[in-house]
Amino acid sequence: MIKGILIFNNHRKPWLSKFYQPYSVDKQQQIIRETLHLVFKRDENVCNFLEGGSLIGGFDNKLIYRHYATLYFVFCVDSSGSELGILDLIQGFVETLDKCFENVCELDLIFHVDKVHNILAEMVMGGMVLETNMNETVTQTDAQKKLEKSEAGLAGAPARAVSAVKNMNLPEIPRNISIGDISIKVPNLPSFK
């Protein structure tokens, strides 16, 4: 079971948090802080597993994380999860994001956290892995995107136009900061088919 998922950047800014167990808002923030603290304490080139201790639910749990360019992806799992399997899952998640956002960058995650949630929901449901096949996830996400567009129809057009104008007014947003090495693969870890 996955207990929680966190995404944050190098500046300790959380961009997404998803908990599969109910916690109060304060407790959630406390967990986020603690996780940040634990992960940032670690050097580069050390193993990606972390025994959290007091974190979500006690000794049975582990933090498994990956660092891509400016982003950290942290999964908190209990002992039923295979460590290497979860690493592959994170890789799959990032690759799916990359496909859905067409060359994903941090800004995509910042401004479209709802979409990231929706993509995540196609992979992990209620803390259990729903789908490991990347193509399937992408297909379903695209189909939902289409449905959304058709629903917006005419009424959605003005809103889209306005938001396009708003974005135009803000030239400081660099659109093309790509994570670049997002598709780094850990040697010896062929991902799931």
Place this chain on the structure above:
Amino acid sequence: MALKMVKGSIDRMFDKNLQDLVRGIRNHKEDEAKYISQCIDEIKQELKQDNIAVKANAVCKLTYLQMLGYDISWAAFNIIEVMSASKFTFKRVGYLAASQCFHEGTDVIMLTTNQIRKDLSSPSQYDTGVALTGLSCFVTPDLARDLASDIMTLMSHTKPYIRKKAVLIMYKVFLKYPESLRPAFPRLKEKLEDPDPGVQSAAVNVICELARRNPKNYLSLAPLFFKLMTSSTNNWVLIKIIKLFGALTPLEPRLGKKLIEPLTNLIHSTSAMSLLYECVNTVIAVLISLSSGMPNHSASIQLCVQKLRILIEDSDQNLKYLGLLAMSKILKTHPKSVQSHKDLVLQCLDDKDESIRLRALDLLYGMVSKKNLMEIVKKLMTHVDKAEGTTYRDELLTKIIDICSQSNYQHITNFEWYISILVELTRLEGTRHGHLIAAQMLDVAIRVKAIRKFAVSQMSALLDNAHLVASSTQRNGICEVLYAAAWICGEFSEHLQEPHQTLEAMLRPKVTTLPGHIQAVYVQNVVKLYASILQQQEQAAEAEAAQEVTQLMVERLPQFVQSADLEVQERASCILQLVKHVQKLQAKGVPMAEEVSALFAGELNPVAPKAQKKVPVPEGLDLDAWINEPPSDSESEDEKPKAIFHDEEPRHVRRRQPEEDEEELARRREARKQEQANNPFYIKSSPSPQKRYRDAPGVEHIPVVQIDLSVPLKVPGMPMSDQYVKLEEERRHRQRLEKDKKKKRKKEKDRKGKHRRHSSLPTESDEDIAPAQQVDIVTEEMPENALPSDEEDKDPNDPYRALDIDLDKPLADSEKLPVQKHRNTEVSKSPEKDEVPVVEKKSKKPKKKEKKPKEKEKKKERERKVEDLDFWLSTTPPPAATPVPSMQEELSVNTVTSPKDESEGPKREELEDEEDNTEHDQERKSSRHKKKKHKKEREEKEKKKAKRKQPEREHEQEEPVQNGAAEEEEEETLPPMSSYRLLAENSFIKMTYDIQASLQKDSQVTVSVILENQSGSFLKNMELSVLDSLNAKMARPEGSSVHAGVPVPFQLPPGVSNEAQFVFTVQSIIMAQKLKGTLSFIAKDDDGATHEKLDFRLHFSCSSYLITTPCYSDAFARLLESGDLSMSSIKVDGISMSFQNLLSKICFYHHFSVVERVDSCASMYSRSIQGHHVCLLLKKGESSVSVDGKCSDPTLLSSLLEEMKATLAQC
């Protein structure tokens, strides 16, 4: 309308959307909180608008703010509004928000039930999908109960996208509503073989998660999973299954044997590290489970260790970490194969990665021996010095202590070295583990008698330098050691070199800054010390010096009397008075030493932590019974406060009174001892009385090992553990020489051998090393007659315990998922809470009766499952080979005698009872002698019993709840009932069947046929063909012709029975009908095979279309009054059976539930699968019974009454 829409969307353009919000927050870095509160105000405005798009946008923003730590529970209702939007886009926003912030405490959550149900049955798969996803995050017990059957229907949805989500969410439903597990499990099991890999993976996921918590219930699925393991190519699924097998093997060693080969193949063949790693892990689990039985798996161990070594040597830190993790599992059972990789582990200790160092530390635990302990600990100590983070240092500290103290200090040869290590550890700053060090100091000082002198000298030095330990700012952790130091110096004060100095050290004003519990120990031990000083000085006839000490005490003790800590205060004031008294007597020249030291006579021994729990409850003592009857409420309210007040006052005064003089104390002590000695329930200090007065003779009889004189006994100042390493080397060297000498002299008796401790199995080189000191007190004290039970207390709050459910039992009628019914208006009138108990009371009795035959079936069923598993696990092909495993034979014997006809039933049960010596054997004693069987068979039964003990026990636990006391009363009078009826029988085979209807399918019934092989032949190729009628048809596999038979999915070895299920579609259910059919099969024995067949007539009674449905009495009354029902009645004479039994018979055979019962008159209700209401009024006269029925269909009613007449005629 259109205008309004356009206007709405134009308005919306200027609302902030999520992107604007994020951007705004980024632009307001300085006053973020202010900006957000402004945004929240805007959102509140937006939520008030009618436009759902605006609301959705607002909720979307709220979801983002929730992540930033803002409580959005106030918007719960708005979220529900958005969830119920018709557009998918908005719906998704709503469900996402709900999944992020709803929980069981959210009160509006109950409003969502119908919305979710609607979404679940939506034609759009994405609506359903999003509802399932959302529900998976916030499902509550209520939602789970109400929606379970809807979700279960979705498990068979045509779209795999929905199926997989529905399957996965079932786990959450099970957790919240455990009753749903059994009804849903068969379908879940089906999904393991779903054509879609995603659905299959989801089902594996759910079952693995369930099995992880309660593995024993899922053992019977092992063959299925084995098949999946060998066929699946999805690594994720494989990993899950392999992990599951890891959990199952400890329960069934035979499974392990079967697994080893395919797993080894996988290890060799797979390229995926994740899979390889899990395979290795499971092989390890298998080896652990086999380690007791079969030691011949060294090849597999070697393979595992080799593969792990490759992982550990890999440059990838992740693999290194996991390799060490798995290695530590092997260590527990096969330490030797790990020990050979010591170099690797020590190397990992220097790794820059803390996680890896920690794992390596775990491994060290198993690698130490007498020989290398000092060396390894030395290495760890250097790490302690270097370590930066306190967590890692603390971990090191605990590991050092763990390693040294393991199996009763098995590896320690020199305790002086160990004490000095402990003292060195006290110099650590900011550790949390001061209490651990303290506990070790105490433990060693108490258990190793020879070390006491040394320990005391070290501890007094520690007390002298207490300011060093306690002065650091983070003193809360390490100052715990002063607790140990003070106690050791006090308790063993006779070993102190300069007691006076230590006494002064303990009375320093600085001490009062220590935590209360430590001060308390100080105070107590100051007196012990004082007593021993007094004694010394009086023996030396230095009366003045003695008085000086007393004076010192009188001067210094008041500082403790002023302590804020109650314990310290109380002890100090008590002792102060005591000392003052002594002073008074001393002034008169009375020698006091003897009496003061008598206060502390006796020795303390270690008591096992569980000792108190293990004291057996003496016979005849009921701990739950009242000692005095509790006073009535009125009494306690009026008088109790007063009584307390009265009681308190004198107690207060008493404390202030001057203390009793020594003699009085001693006398009381003696009296108490006497009393304790006579009191059988008092936990005595030890089985062999070790209590002694310090000055009493006979100290010599305690075995004290000679301390090697070459070791300096007194080390000035703080010790350095390093020097001991060297000294120990020398000592060992000398020992070896001596030994060699002895050998030369050919002395038979090797004295060192005698001193060896018994617990260990040291390596060859270890044997040569004799310890310098020994642990004298090895076992902790336990009360006499301690209960041997060592079972771990299970946490009753464990949420997974509720899912510990036997899944192999067939479903009972009562076990159904609650299905939403159309509620009549009158039902809603009566509040549900009031009704439920009524209905339960009514339906309880018949249900209990039902249970009895069911139970037998359950037992049988379970046996069959066990047998299936055995069948699969035994590698020999079952029929051909004559030497069938005895276990299986035994099982078959039992199944043969299984309860087909009712007279056989109790007999069998009796057998069970005899075996188990458990419950209700009293009634059946009479027939016991019949059951004497061959000894051999009995032995086999014993074996089986032992094997089945586990499930049996669990069964027993359940039974009292289900069956209650009521069953016992009526058990004798009512013959056991079975819904299985004889279908056909010949010399080869016997068929019994039962028809089950289900509410979900209004035109389908399931016929379960139990096929029992009565011959000595092996039956195979069984096929059931039925001649369809216009009204009833057998469901055949797709593509087969109307007349084709349906194959029975199993074969029957001699004496075995099994159950097959066939589905029939029925159009009209108002008439009973019979279908002709034939079972054809091939019977094969030693002489050859013959083709046989057996004709039968399958009788579909109208009762079998009824489903036991509870009905509330007011709803029942409305139903009767409505006038829609037609009426008919019958009367049967000559009935002798009691009304109670009659009722239960009708309930059981005809699927009715009792609505109301008055004396010998009862109203009953049932419903057909097509929704006909059937109401009955049953009246019993002297010897006749009349049944009046009302039903929505007159034909159905008359058919039913006919059937009932037949049943009643047998009574």
